Amino acid sequence: MSEPAVMRDVVVVGGGCYGTFYAGQLAKAKERGKARFRRVVVVDRDPACRARVELGEAPDRAFVVRQWDDYFGELLGGAARAAAAGSPDYIVPSPLMPHLMFQWVLARARERWPGRAIDVAPVPGEPGTPYDRTGPDRTRYVSFADWICPTHCIEPAVCPAIGSARTWEMGDAVRGLAERLRAAGEPVHGPALFVCRHHVFGVGTFAVDAVLEGDAMVRAAGESGAAAAVLVGTISSCHGALNLLRIGAAQAAAG
Structure with missing residues (x-):
């Protein structure tokens, strides 16, 4: 049991x-x-x-x-x-x-650094998913499903929509995207991922701790005072909402 x-x-x-x-x-x-x-x-x-x-x-x-x-x-x-x-x-x-957890870490960054430019930038690069759309607020919605998923799907090892093994994992795709951006010279930290997993009786959750860790990642990215960006996503195994939080450089203190 x-x-x-x-x-x-x-x-x-x-x-x-x-x-x-x-x-x-x-x-x-x-x-x-x-x-x-x-x-x-x-x-x-x-x-x-x-x-x-x-x-x-x-x-x-x-x-x-x-x-x-x-x-x-x-x-x-x-x-x-x-x-x-x-x-x-x-x-x-x-x-x-909407991408509520990103909105919270964005608001926290603006409170933390009122004198720095804190913006939502378009997410660059190619995550390699069949579905890939960017909303008016620059949230990039990605999915490995180019079909209609069953309602309340728990994303098991065998995909019920296609009847064969689920060979993809959104977390790997987003981490790969961040690595490619860094390799191309982008000052991207993360990703900070809030991963929704099936918890019990068809209910998917992510821990509050994961959101706090994402906020800590944003804080660490901006501590040096240099310009930086943090890739943030709320994802499951199959789907995701991605944003890029861009932190402007701190202004040098007047002498």
């Missing part, structure tokens, strides 16, 4: 159809002894979101009515590493959400 997934708080992004499914699956996993957690927190700006209507509040389920970026600004800004806090906290992303 497999050990239960042990978490502290689990934050579900959105209370719509996806969030309702994820929160419900987490409750089932806990009931059946497959997961242990303190509470599930569903974050949605709608006080009457579907998850609240269908699932309701419970001793281990709470609802927060806020914009996502405001909520994560507070949560992550005050978060402690799991080593200090005990069991780690996790985030359950939505397939339809």
Whole structure:
């Protein structure tokens, strides 16, 4: 018998159809002894979101009515590493959400270095994925799937869409992209990757610790005062959202 997934708080992004499914699956996993957690927190700006209507509040389920970026600004800004806090906290992303974790590390960089240019640059290079599109906000969306994936796919070793082995891994592709950019002379650090993996009962998560480590990577990249860039991605095995955070050089102090 497999050990239960042990978490502290689990934050579900959105209370719509996806969030309702994820929160419900987490409750089932806990009931059946497959997961242990303190509470599930569903974050949605709608006080009457579907998850609240269908699932309701419970001793281990709470609802927060806020914009996502405001909520994560507070949560992550005050978060402690799991080593200090005990069991780690996790985030359950939505397939339809913007690149929220990048937006947080971007905001942190601007707070940290108010006198330096902090910009979102286009992600250069070729990741080698069949699907590759850049959004208006310069987020580059990449995927190894050029087909419609099954809903709530957990990305197993055998891809259910094609019925054969999954021979790709997005983390390898993004790390390879960063290495090629550095080899071409680009001052690129990272990548800082927030990797969503199947955790329990069809629910994919990444740890809050991973986001804090990404923020630490950005801080380290800018500490020397030289211009730098950090490749940041929220990814799974098959799909990803990538951004390039560019840090301008620090101004020399006036003599």
